[in-house]
Amino acid sequence: MVKPRWTHSKVMLIADPQMTDDKSYERHWLIMALTKFYSALYMKRNYRHLNYQLKPTDTIILGDLMDNGREWQDDGFFDKEVQRFHTIFPPNNHLHYMAGNHDIGFGQRINATRVDRFEHYFGPTFYTFEKHGFLFVVLDTVSLCSNESAIPLLDNIPQHPRTLLFTHIPLYRAASQTCGPYRRQSRSNWILNEAGYQYQNLVPEHLSNLILDKVKPLLVFSGDDHDYCKVIHRDNVPEMTLPTFSMAQGVRFPGLMVLDLAQEGLSTHLCWLPDQVELFIQYGYLLIFTLVCLFPWRSGTNQPSLSKEELGITQPTTSVGLKKHVLSSLRYVACVAITTYIFCLCMF
Numbered sequence: 172m173v174k175p176r177w178t179h180s181k182v183m184l185i186a187d188p189q190m191t192d193d194k195s196y197e198r199h200w201l202i203m204a205l206t207k208f209y210s211a212l213y214m215k216r217n218y219r220h221l222n223y224q225l226k227p228t229d230t231i232i233l234g235d236l237m238d239n240g241r242e243w244q245d246d247g248f249f250d251k252e253v254q255r256f257h258t259i260f261p262p263n264n265h266l267h268y269m270a271g272n273h274d275i276g277f278g279q280r281i282n283a284t285r286v287d288r289f290e291h292y293f294g295p296t297f298y299t300f301e302k303h304g305f306l307f308v309v310l311d312t313v314s315l316c317s318n319e320s321a322i323p324l325l326d327n328i329p330q331h332p333r334t335l336l337f338t339h340i341p342l343y344r345a346a347s348q349t350c351g352p353y354r355r356q357s358r359s360n361w362i363l364n365e366a367g368y369q370y371q372n373l374v375p376e377h378l379s380n381l382i383l384d385k386v387k388p389l390l391v392f393s394g395d396d397h398d399y400c401k402v403i404h405r406d407n408v409p410e411m412t413l414p415t416f417s418m419a420q421g422v423r424f425p426g427l428m429v430l431d432l433a434q435e436g437l438s439t440h441l442c443w444l445p446d447q448v449e450l451f452i453q454y455g456y457l458l459i460f461t462l463v464c465l466f467p468w469r470s471g472t473n474q475p476s477l478s479k480e481e482l483g484i485t486q487p488t489t490s491v492g493l494k495k496h497v498l499s500s501l502r503y504v505a506c507v508a509i510t511t512y513i514f515c516l517c518m519f
Contacts (some may be wrong), residue, residue: 181429183227186394186413187235188214189273189420190256194239210419213249213447215259217416217425225429229302231309232260232338233394233413234271236293241276241285241369253292267300268293271339271395277369281317297321299328306331308386312338312374319378325385335430336388340371340395341378341412342404350400353441355414355424362396362412372396383408390437397422399441411439418447423467424445 189195191210196203221227236256243249275285275296290296296311308328309380314322319466341362349360364373372395374382383404391410397420415425429440 180228180432181225182303182432183221183225184413184428184430185218185231185345185416186233186427187271187397187415187420188232188417189235189238189261189415190214190252190259191417191419192237192239192252194242197420206419208411209447210417211255213418213425213444214416218260219445221233221427227265228427229265229267231267231307231338231373232269233392234269234313235273235394236268236271238273240274240289241272241280241282246288247270249288262309266310267307267341268505269309269337269394270296270311270313272370275313277313277371278317280369281314283464286314297324299329303332304434305335305389305432305437307335307337308388309337310382312340312378312382315378315382316340316371316374322378322381322406325382328386330387332389334386334388336386336391338374338382338391338393340374341393341400342382342391342410343373343376344402344404344410350398350402350412353399353401356398370395379404379430390439392428400424411441414443416444417471418444423448 185420191207193203196206198206222230240249240252243252270286270289270293274289275281286296296310296314298410299308301307306329311321326491343364344362346361346364349361349514350362354360362372366372373379383406387509388408391404391408393410393412396412397411397415399414402410404410411428413428414424415422416425416427423446425444427442427444429442431438431440
């Protein structure tokens with residue numbers, strides 16, 4: 172019997188990129204355009220850098236690919252949004268997708284047309300695959316919560332001693348179960364069992380128990396909440412809810428998770444991304460500091476270098492002349508800074 176050849180593998184898990192679009196926020200068109208641009212740029216650069224540094228063998232995006240994929244009725248426009256999404260996350264055979272409620276809706280508002288459209292571009296919403304000695308079960312809990320007639324599909328999941336379950340909606344847990352020390356939001360340290368327009372925070376209790384019984388996972392990974400949360404289900408099964416990958420979804424520190432898979436088992440690594448809002452604030456401080464330094468510098472360089480006799484008849488510098496010199500310096504600084512910034516945007 173030939174023993175399987177094991178290799179050390181990394182799987183990158185990304186949740187809720189929710190690519191910003193024109194319907195995401197009610198803002199001035201210019202602010203909206205800047206939000207779309209910088210939130211996409213933030214994800215694109217981080218994703219590219221992570222792939223370069225980690226070289227993951229596979230990547231799984233745990234739902235809510237777009238912020239309003241369920242709302243777009245124009246298929247032509249949706250196609251353009253998909254192409255924009257692929258500029259952020261270039262498609263390949265090692266990139267796996269999951270449907271979220273922002274992609275296909277939730278409850279009675281799930282539209283079969285939206286589901287078909289999602290599957291056309293991103294593949295099935297419920298599937299399994301085996302890699303690195305583990306069985307990956309990608310479960311469409313968004314549809315299961317809305318249509319329990321699909322529950323028999325759980326019987327088709329093959330039994331495997333190393334099963335990893337991926338669900339967009341976190342599984343049910345008691346209100347008393349806290350999320351642990353790594354949760355970033357100060358408003359609450361738990362995920363409340365609430366529901367609203369096209370969303371539900373947790374899979375219903377009876378369905379969660381059924382999923383755990385049928386799948387028998389070693390670990391559960393979920394998204395939707397936008398912040399990190401770790402709880403322990405019955406039979407000592409851990410569930411880790413991943414933070415959003417986007418800077419525009421209400422958390423200052425986006426993040427992701429990396430799985431290290433080996434013959435001996437697996438380990439998880441929670442990774443936090445930079446606080447882009449804080450970086451913008453620092454840019455503002457730097458601008459103010461530049462202006463403060465620039466004003467006295469121009470004041471000093473504006474003084475004439477003349478003899479005592481000439482100084483006696485020279486008119487003092489007017490405030491208008493000083494302002495012109497300062498504005499001239501500002502134009503110079505702005506020209507250099509903007510040119511450098513555009514160059515960096517294009518090159519990096």
